[in-house]
Amino acid sequence: MTAISLPSAHLLTAGTPSPSPTDAIEMTVDKAAAFWAWFTDWPLRVLLILLVGTVVLIVVRRTVGHVAERIAQGYHRAYADVAEAGSGETEPAGGTAKTRRRSGAVLVEDTLGLVSPEVKQRRAQRARTVGSVLSSAANVVIGAAMVLFILGALGQGAVVQGLLASAGVVGVAVGFGAQSLVRDFLSGIFILIEDQFGVGDEVDLGGGAAGVVERVDLRLTHVRSFDGTLWHVRNGEILRAGNHTQQWARAVAKVSVPVGADVDTVRAALGRAVDVVSADPAMSAALIEVPSVRGVDALTDGSYSFTLHGRVRPGTDGDVARALLVQAQLELLRAGVIESTPSEE
Numbered sequence: 001m002t003a004i005s006l007p008s009a010h011l012l013t014a015g016t017p018s019p020s021p022t023d024a025i026e027m028t029v030d031k032a033a034a035f036w037a038w039f040t041d042w043p044l045r046v047l048l049i050l051l052v053g054t055v056v057l058i059v060v061r062r063t064v065g066h067v068a069e070r071i072a073q074g075y076h077r078a079y080a081d082v083a084e085a086g087s088g089e090t091e092p093a094g095g096t097a098k099t100r101r102r103s104g105a106v107l108v109e110d111t112l113g114l115v116s117p118e119v120k121q122r123r124a125q126r127a128r129t130v131g132s133v134l135s136s137a138a139n140v141v142i143g144a145a146m147v148l149f150i151l152g153a154l155g156q157g158a159v160v161q162g163l164l165a166s167a168g169v170v171g172v173a174v175g176f177g178a179q180s181l182v183r184d185f186l187s188g189i190f191i192l193i194e195d196q197f198g199v200g201d202e203v204d205l206g207g208g209a210a211g212v213v214e215r216v217d218l219r220l221t222h223v224r225s226f227d228g229t230l231w232h233v234r235n236g237e238i239l240r241a242g243n244h245t246q247q248w249a250r251a252v253a254k255v256s257v258p259v260g261a262d263v264d265t266v267r268a269a270l271g272r273a274v275d276v277v278s279a280d281p282a283m284s285a286a287l288i289e290v291p292s293v294r295g296v297d298a299l300t301d302g303s304y305s306f307t308l309h310g311r312v313r314p315g316t317d318g319d320v321a322r323a324l325l326v327q328a329q330l331e332l333l334r335a336g337v338i339e340s341t342p343s344e345e
Contacts, residue, residue, distance in 0.1 A: 045153040053146035060138045068131025072124035125199060125216075126192045133189060133218065181219070183236035188218035191235060197221075197243045202315065204242040209233050244317075248288055251312045251320035255328045256303040261337045263304070267293055269335040270308060273327040283323050286316035291324060 204210040211225035223231040291310030298305035
């Protein structure tokens with residue numbers, strides 16, 4: 001039997017030519033070109049979509065937050081500008097125009113906001129809430145757009161079309177099934193944007209829901225009535241809202257005097273009552289204008305009715321009206337129009 005001899009490992013190794021440096025460079029270049037061709041296809045497009053989407057989202061969120069914060073702090077900055085401009089320092093001609101612009105900016109603002117912490121708090125809450133809603137909407141819209149663009153870059157056009165078609169069907173179904181919820185949210189957004197009412201306002205939302213607003217959400221408004229009942233009112237169900245404490249209120253005090261009393265004497269006594277209340281430091285801070293005395297408003301079988309009224313800061317109308325009533329009674333007693341005790345026959 002003839003034995004077959006195999007070449008040794010040394011001979012096989014010696015017979016295989018080793019790659020030259022030129023061949024190694026060409027292989028490296030080919031691999032780099034292949035990687036670059038692969039990278040410039042869908043990976044680069046995906047990275048660009050992620051980069052651009054992230055930058056746009058950051059810019060939008062920062063812009064919304066910056067604008068909302070400027071609105072929330074508007075009163076403080078306007079007041080600081082006026083205080084700085086009115087510090088008594090002499091400015092050149094160019095500075096005078098700047099001062100006028102600052103003063104004009106405050107005149108455009110609600111003057112009550114410069115002195116009422118409640119107004120500033122409501123404005124800040126409204127601005128920050130709307131800013132939060134807009135930021136959340138930007139997250140959803142930009143995020144969904146990025147996902148769709150990435151799927152398109154991956155060549156999944158059919159998937160994108162299917163998602164869009166499904167979203168349309170789901171949107172219609174949700175629109176019919178949750179239209180009351182959508183209406184509540186939209187109404188809540190418009191309530192905040194239009195400043196129909198805010199925390200601390202005394203409102204009447206109909207259906208017995210009257211009292212002080214404790215919290216305003218996008219879906220519900222929470223109102224605490226005088227007897228302590230907390231009403232949770234859906235924003236979409238608010239057809240009309242009466243706000244008793246927005247911007248300013250009117251203090252109204254009705255005074256009755258016996259029939260036969262001299263009208264001029266009564267008006268003079270009531271005028272003195274108004275002067276006393278206006279000079280009271282505790283009440284003068286609440287007054288926007290000096291209360292006035294109207295003539296005879298009503299005539300019954302036994303009395304005349306006079307009305308004292310004036311514009312006051314929000315939420316102080318009750319205190320001012322009570323002060324007017326007390327002082328009116330004292331002045332009418334001094335004038336002899338009314339008696340402290342019923343006369344005995």
